[in-house]
Amino acid sequence: MKEMIRVEKLNKSFGDLHVLKDIDLTVNEKDVLCLIGASGSGKSTLLRCLNFLEIKDDGVIIFEGDQIEPKTHNLNEVRQKVGMVFQHFNLFPHKTVLENVTEAPLMVKKTNKATAVKEGKALLEKVGLGDKYHVYPSKLSGGQKQRVAIARALAMKPDIMLFDEPTSALDPELVGEVLETMKDLAKEGMTMIIVTHEMGFAKEVADYTIYMHEGRIVERGESKAFFEHPKEERTKEFLSKVL
Amino acid sequence: MIVGSVFDFGTFISELMRTYPFFIKAAIITIQLTIASILIGTVIGIIFALLKLSPVRLFRMIANGYITIIRGTPLIVQIFALFYGFSQIIMLSAFWSAALALAVHNSAYIAEIFRGAIQSIDKGQTEAGRSLGMSEGVTMRRIIMPQALRRAVPPLGNQFIIGLKDSSLAAFVAVDELFRTAQGIAAGTLNTMETYIIVALYYLLLVMVFTVIVNEVEKRMAKSEK
Numbered sequence: 376m377k378e379m380i381r382v383e384k385l386n387k388s389f390g391d392l393h394v395l396k397d398i399d400l401t402v403n404e405k406d407v408l409c410l411i412g413a414s415g416s417g418k419s420t421l422l423r424c425l426n427f428l429e430i431k432d433d434g435v436i437i438f439e440g441d442q443i444e445p446k447t448h449n450l451n452e453v454r455q456k457v458g459m460v461f462q463h464f465n466l467f468p469h470k471t472v473l474e475n476v477t478e479a480p481l482m483v484k485k486t487n488k489a490t491a492v493k494e495g496k497a498l499l500e501k502v503g504l505g506d507k508y509h510v511y512p513s514k515l516s517g518g519q520k521q522r523v524a525i526a527r528a529l530a531m532k533p534d535i536m537l538f539d540e541p542t543s544a545l546d547p548e549l550v551g552e553v554l555e556t557m558k559d560l561a562k563e564g565m566t567m568i569i570v571t572h573e574m575g576f577a578k579e580v581a582d583y584t585i586y587m588h589e590g591r592i593v594e595r596g597e598s599k600a601f602f603e604h605p606k607e608e609r610t611k612e613f614l615s616k617v618l
Numbered sequence: 619m620i621v622g623s624v625f626d627f628g629t630f631i632s633e634l635m636r637t638y639p640f641f642i643k644a645a646i647i648t649i650q651l652t653i654a655s656i657l658i659g660t661v662i663g664i665i666f667a668l669l670k671l672s673p674v675r676l677f678r679m680i681a682n683g684y685i686t687i688i689r690g691t692p693l694i695v696q697i698f699a700l701f702y703g704f705s706q707i708i709m710l711s712a713f714w715s716a717a718l719a720l721a722v723h724n725s726a727y728i729a730e731i732f733r734g735a736i737q738s739i740d741k742g743q744t745e746a747g748r749s750l751g752m753s754e755g756v757t758m759r760r761i762i763m764p765q766a767l768r769r770a771v772p773p774l775g776n777q778f779i780i781g782l783k784d785s786s787l788a789a790f791v792a793v794d795e796l797f798r799t800a801q802g803i804a805a806g807t808l809n810t811m812e813t814y815i816i817v818a819l820y821y822l823l824l825v826m827v828f829t830v831i832v833n834e835v836e837k838r839m840a841k842s843e844k
């Protein structure tokens with residue numbers, strides 16, 4: 376098992392608010408990891424620290440063997456390898472679906488246009504949007520938007536994908552199509568960290584599930600065991616509320 | 619004083635027919651003055667908008683100072699300062715010193731328009747760009763600016779119309795635009811009221827044409843997102 380990300384004693388505060396407390400976390404290649412916990416427990420902040428949208432206060436983040444420090448590393452290069460999918464999609468409204476997907480390869484990787492378009496179309500095909508290349512995002516349903524966002528992140532050929540509540544903003548009937556797409560990705564061996572409230576999905580798809588509470592990791596376990604025999608009282612309490 | 623002679627419709631019509639060659643020439647200069655000052659003003663305005671949004675405090679202070687001074691002083695003073703002041707140092711024609719003064723004046727307002735438009739774009743857009751590995755510059759240029767520009771079109775259109783009307787102040791540094799042409803004709807014929815109503819109509823016409831163009835641009839931009 377090759378290690379992809381290791382986090383040691385990660386701490387992060389916003390002003391007086393200590394949001395992440397001594398987080399230790401290891402993610403190996405091809406791991407699918409679900410992060411659960413109440414709202415405000417620091418799940419998003421943890422994900423955002425992993426792709427440096429937030430900068431940690433202290434602790435260590437090792438990505439593919441490199442200890443990444445904002446001072447010594449080009450974070451733009453690191454972020455190319457860490458795809459991110461947001462709760463509210465954040466598609467580029469002034470660009471078509473295909474342009475959304477090709478923008479970063481063209482502008483960041485300087486991929487030639489023909490290649491970027493070919494790869495972009497293949498990705499859109501894969502997420503089931505092969506008939507929407509030239510449509511603007513405003514014309515899509517939430518589920519379609521989120522699948523475009525997934526394709527957009529994949530277009531940079533990341534080594535790991537971070538999902539921050541990818542289905543929380545969706546109408547219930549559209550959740551399934553996005554979870555399906557993520558399940559396919561997991562099957563292909565993509566390394567993934569997913570913040571989610573979809574416990575069924577976590578249990579079925581994730582190799583590991585982590586429960587966070589007030590900025591700490593309370594429990595981590597293989598998903599099946601985690602949901603069937605949680606060890607910590609806090610975890611039991613949380614699961615009894617959400618299941 | 620003969621009140622009845624303030625406005626005479628017959629004179630108005632005959633002056634309208636007689637003076638249009640002069641006014642059309644002058645209108646072209648007004649249009650050139652407006653377009654030059656707006657283009658330059660937009661470039662300066664975008665630069666100051668970005669300075670004002672910069673994380674570097676010094677840049678923000680410079681932008682704030684600039685905007686405060688420009689917005690806090692009369693346009694006519696700025697035009698005179700540039701014409702009688704700077705044109706001593708660098709050779710500037712009346713046209714270009716007026717165009718520059720108008721550009722600088724407009725730029726302070728345009729800077730605020732762009733600052734507001736840029737700030738109104740959802741933070742998630744920046745985060746999406748950065749999370750894909752785009753640099754700050756690429757994100758600004760490719761993701762934020764195009765959206766901000768769209769949002770800025772209505773207030774920019776408004777500012778352009780103000781700029782068009784403000785260009786009449788260039789008359790005071792002897793640019794032969796619409797207003798100065800009207801002054802010349804009125805002084806010559808003494809048909810004061812008729813002449814100024816005629817020139818007012820030219821301005822009104824230009825403003826209406828401008829408005830149609832701005833509305834058209836707005837519609838096109840809205841369409842491309844649908």
Ligand SMILES: Nc1ncnc2c1ncn2[C@@H]1O[C@H](COP(=O)(O)OP(=O)(O)O)[C@@H](O)[C@H]1O
Pocket residue numbers: 389392394412413414415416417418419420421
């Ligand atoms: N940029 C920020 N500035 C200040 N406080 C923040 C910021 N981002 C998050 N927080 C706070 O940090 C805490 C954890 O937030 P978050 O990581 O979003 O939790 P979760 O994703 O688990 O709901 C919350 O109390 C939230 O209000």
Ligand SMILES: [Mg+2]
Pocket residue numbers: 418419420539540
């Ligand atoms: Mg969150």
